[in-house]
Structures are given as C-alpha cells and as structure tokens.
Amino acid sequence: MLYLNDPLLLKQQLFINRKWVDGDSEKSISVQNPATGIEICKVASATKEDVVFSIECAQDALQTWRATTAKQRAELLKNWYHLIIENIDDLTSILTVEQGKPLAEAKAEILYGASYIEWFAEEAKRMYGDIIPSNKSSQRLLTIKQPIGVVAAITPWNFPNAMITRKAAPALAAGCSIIVKPSETTPLSALALAELAQRAGIPKGVFSVVIGVDSKEIGKELTDNPLVKKLSFTGSTKVGKILIKQCADTVKKVSMELGGNAPFIVFEDADIDQAVKGAIASKFRNAGQTCVCANRFLVHSSVYQAFTTKFVEATKKLVMGNGIEAKVSIGPLITAAAVQDVHAKVTYAAENGAKILLGGSPSQLGANFYPPTILSDVTPDMRVFKEEIFGPVAPIIAFDTEQQALELANATEAGLASYLYTQNYSRIWRFSERLENGIVGINEGVISTEVAPFGGIKQSGNGREGSKYGMDDYTEIKYLCMGGLV
Numbered sequence: 166m167l168y169l170n171d172p173l174l175l176k177q178q179l180f181i182n183r184k185w186v187d188g189d190s191e192k193s194i195s196v197q198n199p200a201t202g203i204e205i206c207k208v209a210s211a212t213k214e215d216v217v218f219s220i221e222c223a224q225d226a227l228q229t230w231r232a233t234t235a236k237q238r239a240e241l242l243k244n245w246y247h248l249i250i251e252n253i254d255d256l257t258s259i260l261t262v263e264q265g266k267p268l269a270e271a272k273a274e275i276l277y278g279a280s281y282i283e284w285f286a287e288e289a290k291r292m293y294g295d296i297i298p299s300n301k302s303s304q305r306l307l308t309i310k311q312p313i314g315v316v317a318a319i320t321p322w323n324f325p326n327a328m329i330t331r332k333a334a335p336a337l338a339a340g341c342s343i344i345v346k347p348s349e350t351t352p353l354s355a356l357a358l359a360e361l362a363q364r365a366g367i368p369k370g371v372f373s374v375v376i377g378v379d380s381k382e383i384g385k386e387l388t389d390n391p392l393v394k395k396l397s398f399t400g401s402t403k404v405g406k407i408l409i410k411q412c413a414d415t416v417k418k419v420s421m422e423l424g425g426n427a428p429f430i431v432f433e434d435a436d437i438d439q440a441v442k443g444a445i446a447s448k449f450r451n452a453g454q455t456c457v458c459a460n461r462f463l464v465h466s467s468v469y470q471a472f473t474t475k476f477v478e479a480t481k482k483l484v485m486g487n488g489i490e491a492k493v494s495i496g497p498l499i500t501a502a503a504v505q506d507v508h509a510k511v512t513y514a515a516e517n518g519a520k521i522l523l524g525g526s527p528s529q530l531g532a533n534f535y536p537p538t539i540l541s542d543v544t545p546d547m548r549v550f551k552e553e554i555f556g557p558v559a560p561i562i563a564f565d566t567e568q569q570a571l572e573l574a575n576a577t578e579a580g581l582a583s584y585l586y587t588q589n590y591s592r593i594w595r596f597s598e599r600l601e602n603g604i605v606g607i608n609e610g611v612i613s614t615e616v617a618p619f620g621g622i623k624q625s626g627n628g629r630e631g632s633k634y635g636m637d638d639y640t641e642i643k644y645l646c647m648g649g650l651v
C-alpha cells in the first residue's frame with residue numbers, strides 16, 4: 166500500500182493545459198511496483214488528439230510565457246522547488262513504489278531533481294547576450310538569446326523525477342513551454358510533479374504531461390509536429406537514433422542523453438579503499454540502472470587481487486530487497502525481462518571463461534531481483550564488456566600499461582562517463598584528456614550535480630544538461646546588426 170500525507174499527489178489523469186484529463190476511454194496503463202508486481206493504480210492513456218492538443222496549447226501559451234520577465238519565471242520556478250521540498254516524503258514514497266529504488270536513494274533523487282529547478286530559477290536571470298566589436302565604425306553588433314519555442318521531453322523510468330526537472334527547468338527558465346512524456350512504467354512521479362507545478366502557479370499550457378500505452382505513437386507526434394521546435398530525450402542509444410531520424414524532417418534541435426559504457430580504471434598507485442568506495446557508489450546506484458554506472462572495471466594487474474578482494478567484501482554488505490524497507494540498500498530491476506537480459510550477459514561471460522566471484526544467478530526474492538554480481542577474468546569480447554549492462558554486475562579485467570588501459574577504456578561507441586583512480590597528477594591530466602567521454606570522475610564515483618554539465622560524446626549523445634551550459638539547448642542566439650551609425 167502507498168500511504169501519502171497528501172493523497173492528492175497520486176494523480177491518474179493526464180495533465181494538459183493546466184487541467185486533468187481522462188485520455189482514451191478504452192485504454193489505461195497499469196502501474197506496478199517492481200518489487201512486488203502488485204498494481205499501484207491505473208493511469209489514463211493519451212490519444213493522438215490529446216498529444217496534438219497539448220502541443221497546440223503549448224504553442225498558444227508560449228506567446229505570453231516568453232514575454233514574461235526572467236524574474237517572474239524565476240519566482241514561479243522557486244515556488245515549484247519549495248513545494249517539492251515541502252512534499253519530499255510523499256514524492257519519495259511514490260518514486261520508490263513505482264521505480265523500486267530504496268527510500269534513501271529515492272529521496273536523494275527528489276533532492277537532485279529539485280536542485281535543477283532551483284539552479285535554473287537562478288540561471289533564468291543570467292541569459293546574457295554579447296556586444297561584439299564591429300569591423301565598421303558605422304555599425305554596432307550584438308546578440309540576444311531567445312527561447313527556442315515549444316519543447317518536447319521524453320524521459321526514462323530510471324529517474325522518474327530528476328530527468329523531468331533537468332529538462333523542464335531550463336526550458337521554462339528560458340521562456341519555452343514544454344510537453345513531457347514520461348515512461349509509461351513510471352508515470353506517477355511525473356504526474357505528482359505536474360500537480361505541484363499547478364500549485365506553484367505555472368500558467369496553463371506551459372507544462373503538460375502526456376503518457377500513453379502506445380509510446381511510439383506519442384513519440385511520432387512529438388517529433389513530427391512542426392510546432393515542436395526541440396526534442397530532449399534521455400534513454401537508449403537505439404531509441405535515440407530513431408528519434409533523431411524522426412526529427413530530421415522538421416529540422417528540430419535535439420538533445421540526446423543516451424546509453425553509456427563507463428570504464429572504471431584503477432591504477433597501481435590508487436588508494437584502493439577510496440577506489441572500492443567509489444566503485445560501490447558508481448556501480449550499484451539504482452541497482453546498476455543508470456547510464457553513468459561503472460560498466461567495466463579495468464584494474465592494474467599489480468593491484469587486481471587487492472582491489473577485487475575488498476570490492477567483493479564491500480559488495481556483500483549491500484542488502485537487496487523491497488526499497489520501501491529501511492534496511493534495504495539495493496532494490497529490484499525494473500522488469501523480469503531486464504533480469505533475464507542481465508543474466509544472459511553474465512551467463513555468456515561465465516561460459517567464455519569469466520569467474521563468478523559473487524552473485525551470478527537470479528534471486529529467490531522475486532522475478533525482478535538480480536543480486537550484486539562480480540566477475541573476474543573478463544575479456545573484451547564478452548557482452549559485459551561491449552554492451553551497457555544496466556544491472557548490478559561488475560566485470561573486472563586486468564591491464565598492465567597505461568596505454569593498454571586507455572585503449573580498453575575507449576574501445577566502445579559510447580562516450581558518457583568514465584572514472585579513474587590514481588594519485589599521479591600528471592597521469593590524471595594526461596589520461597583525462599585522452600579519454601573519449603563527456604564526464605570524467607577522478608578519484609570520485611559520484612559525479613552528478615546540477616552545477617556541472619552532464620552529457621556524452623560519440624554515440625552517448627549530444628547537448629549538456631545542468632550547469633551554466635544547460636540553458637543553451639533551449640535557446641537560439643539571434644545576431645542583431647545595427648548599421649548607419651554616424
């Protein structure tokens with residue numbers, strides 16, 4: 166059961182034009198707790214007409230919203246931020262029951278999500294243009310930044326709150342209106358955010374939420390519709406590529422935060438205890454279901470045994486179970502299919518010579534649970550090395566030289582996060598500059614924060630979220646050339 170201090174935060178309708186609407190009378194979405202398989206509630210499913218209407222309302226709303234002052238937009242965003250903090254316990258419970266992550270992690274996500282709203286409320290006031298020295302004395306040149314227009318955001322199930330605020334806050338701060346399509350697996354956090362946005366006074370049409378059983382159909386409308394000027398997507402590289410193609414016909418600006426395959430490199434001069442702490446934080450956050458989770462552990466052969474032994478011991482302390490129980494530190498995977506996929510990758514590795522040091526077989530706790538698993542003697546041809554695991558599995562591979570570590574680290578199409586542990590400052594710079602990633606954690610396993618740019622290179626996507634760069638994706642630069650001056 167889900168007990169809330171404010172039961173009105175559990176919404177089951179779509180939020181369009183500041184109204185709660187029913188969607189398709191023939192269809193609904195069953196939202197289930199991944200830890201128990203029990204249905205939490207049913208949620209409305211949008212028709213194509215609902216999606217079109219939400220876009221038209223966003224376009225109408227844009228005209229007044231973009232004309233508000235940055236200070237006015239900042240005030241509304243701050244109201245939203247404070248309401249989220251006031252309701253943090255309810256938002257945490259909703260997140261845990263629909264997504265599975267333990268309460269402490271869910272609460273951390275709500276704070277993390279809220280931090281983007283607070284940050285962009287502040288950044289709204291700093292959407293500066295430039296004065297450019299002209300080559301002609303009769304001219305003055307300048308640039309202004311303007312909102313790009315109606316934005317569509319397609320967000321994933323692994324962070325049902327923070328991936329919405331990370332897109333909506335900079336969009337609203339810049340003066341854009343936005344339609345959010347959260348994952349149909351975890352719509353309740355998105356709808357609770359919509360309820361709080363309404364209470365915060367965000368005007369009609371500026372922030373809408375549509376969800377549907379046919380997410381492809383909704384995605385097609387959001388990408389095809391010429392009124393939508395920008396798509397921001399967080400999810401798999403496979404789906405991202407489809408969405409980029411769909412956006413090509415209307416030449417939409419896109420931001421893509423796609424899959425990762427993060428190397429976690431432990432050099433011979435690393436502080437091993439610090440590396441183990443970082444490994445636990447990075448690998449097992451959200452049961453391994455983040456795109457910045459360490460995916461491959463590259464460990465210098467001289468410290469391989471020491472690191473592996475300590476890593477196994479520390480991992481044994483994790484308590485797997487239903488995230489609603491206070492003692493639990495690692496929850497279920499999102500579906501039984503995800504468990505099967507993770508297990509297939511582990512089995513393939515074991516059949517090809519990897520040693521299972523911990524875990525390695527599905528758990529008795531239920532179809533969605535997979536235990537923390539550590540594999541040694543991994544080789545680069547194994548799926549756990551080549552593919553994003555998205556589960557609590559840590560494959561360890563040995564290296565002997567810095568050059569070898571670099572080649573292994575970069576041997577992937579993905580380029581989101583990477584981690585390195587060493588005490589050598591020359592190596593830190595040398596290696597960080599040659600890593601093909603958007604983010605490098607140096608002696609640090611927790612790299613996500615609203616104040617720094619989050620995003621990848623290569624097939625991990627484009628654009629940056631958070632930080633002083635985060636509003637660039639939602640603005641256009643207009644150049645004004647003033648001539649005829651005497």
Ligand code: SIN
Nearest residue numbers: 399454455456457613
């Ligand atoms: C993600 O997995 O998509 C986001 C992770 C983060 O923000 O740290």
